Amino acid sequence: MAVKVAQEWLNSCSGCEISLVDMGERLLDVLGLIEFVHGPVLMDHKYFGQLGGGNHLQIPEAVVGLVSGGVRNEEHLEVLTEMRKKCQVLIALGACATHGGIPALANSYRNDEILDRYYSTETTDKPEKVPSDGLPNLEQCCTALDENVKVDIYLPGCPPNPDQVFAALIALLDGTPLDLPAKSVCDTCPTVREGKGKVGQLRRFLQPPRYGAPGEPLGKMRCLMEQGILCMGAVTRGGCGGEGLTPRCLVARVPCRGCYGPVKENGNQRFDMLNALASNGIDISTLPESVSFLRFSGAHGLLRPSRKG
């Protein structure tokens, strides 16, 4: 019998759902084994009944619940709570669900600062009050799923590699354990490290790294950090390259920015990165800023509004 699956997205961009579709033909195999009972992006099941007259938000029971996005407003929390109640196994899909993701950069500001800017940009006819009619209230900040409910499986990444989404679904269907890489991006990176260099100061990513002819394999290019370009690979969980292994950003010859979150689930990418830089003799006072080191993992209280604001 097909396994029932429910899908939801909260404070998200839909990139994780596109990543599901990017399994290619494997998607058709998966669709033969599962039955979606709810999922706004794919099918027309409604929260308040198909005729829209119900009073309670309802999602059908399922074995597997896939949730992307963090929690930013009251509706997200209500949907997540209902998903937890109705699904036997809850999967946090993607960086926003596991660590807050890019939208958690908002946690550096108070809600009123965010709303003030959005409703008073140069093109906006500033309203008398912030829209609220039929709209959910914002929560204090953007949180990861496990700050609100118990999560059974974490699939990190912005977006997660389709190979890992596929592996996770197949492991669940077969009842076998899921084995995801737990090493760092550096551990899966083919570039050449020659040991501690004499970098001293990092340069911004405004000039290309040095390497040979355009088609030269990555295994011949020197490590970007050793070339003086800030790369977050050392403090970021590996696996973004999926079965191909090579880190995705490196394929484009650009440095890692940390989208798979910390190597250890409760790590702090900013703290770890600043430590790593300092221990390599790099002057961290020359960095333009370091909030961006938490651009994928600002939930769990790691980013907060500044007190002076």
Place this chain on the structure above:
Amino acid sequence: MGQVINIQPITRIEGHASITIELDDQGNVSESKVHVMALRGFEKFVEGKPAEELPRIVTRICGICPWQHHLASNKAVDRCFGVTPTRSGRLLRELMQTVAHAEDKVLHFFFLAAPDFVMGPDADYSVRNVMGIVKAAPELARRVVKMRYAAKMILEKFAGKAIHPVAGVPGGFSKAMTEEERREILSKMQEVLDFALFTMDFAKKEVFPKYLHEVTELGVIKTGFIGTVDPEGAVNFYDGKLRLMKPDGAYTDFDAQDYRDHIAEHVEPYSMGKMPYARAWNEGFSLDLENPKGIYRANTLARINVADKMATPKAQAELEEFREKFGRPAQFTLLHHWARLIEEVYACEHAIELLEDPEITNPDVRAKVEPRAGRGVGCVEAPRGTLIHDYTTDENGLIKSANLIVGTTHNLGPINMSVNQAARMLIKNGVVDQGCLNKIEMAVRAYDP
């Protein structure tokens, strides 16, 4: 107040929204509202970040059109820092964006929109979806999945990340294309073009003729349009002048840098999303169905309406056939689907043109860049409409302020109007069923929000 119908969430769209419809005591529609729930605050939290990092942050506004955000952002930073991308850097950017368009249109047509047409608008919700299509037409489904995947893998293999890309950089592109890569991508794109032509043919034979009645009635409103045109007046996704057309077809062309003179944004109390309108028309803002003010649309139908022609031969032939049937500007909302497939043909043809440009493999892909204080507007056409990123930087090249108007935002006013029109037409004397509520959503889906 009588009954309230709450369609929540709107499904098979790519964002977070709901519809409330209020009925009067006779069971007829007194009011309808489309609520957009999402507000993430990019305009605020990008402040203070190094401008060159923005193309890697703002992609998360949308996981469906990250390439367009990535490139609009790069173009804005180019301007802030006063750099002109190299020729091959520009060609690679445009190629990636064009392939991304080709992939997205297949996704929308078959995965999100087609269930309404192939399974039928009144089919039960449990089968009115892509899973239903897979069961009903397995051969077609396999071909769709394969072709879309082929286009997507072009992006992933060459540029590292297909979703939330990183390969565009201020000054150009992060890596050069080898001759071998060029040949491989070219042969893949030829297959995707064949599929685009098949899809156009399939839709014109099997899909559109059955629904001509719905096309002429459902969600129909009369508005202006916006889109980007090249110097010859043809549709272009990456660069050109913005053209703002009035409902009667008269238009003004302007430089995207001056968008503030032409567009403003209105706020309604029931939607977090703002509603852009044509400031330049000096008539204010109104969603009144009989007498709308300042309302224009973006997206596929808008682009082919404002353009004089398509830049490639097969797409041009399709446009001529379309115009003969529906005129210019065509107003029927469901024609967005038809226009989307014409653009699909164009995207594939244009990608091939770009790949045949000998300069595309020139290794000089990235111009030298220095951070500085400046202001720049980056504008491209996203699948859902004209996308504008407007940044100001300080002397260290950190973001001082950002203003963003994204594709779907332009259509939030028109979507409200189309829903209102459809609801008034379909709900009479309190008679409501699932099919009629789904048809109201079809008026939303046409805009692919």
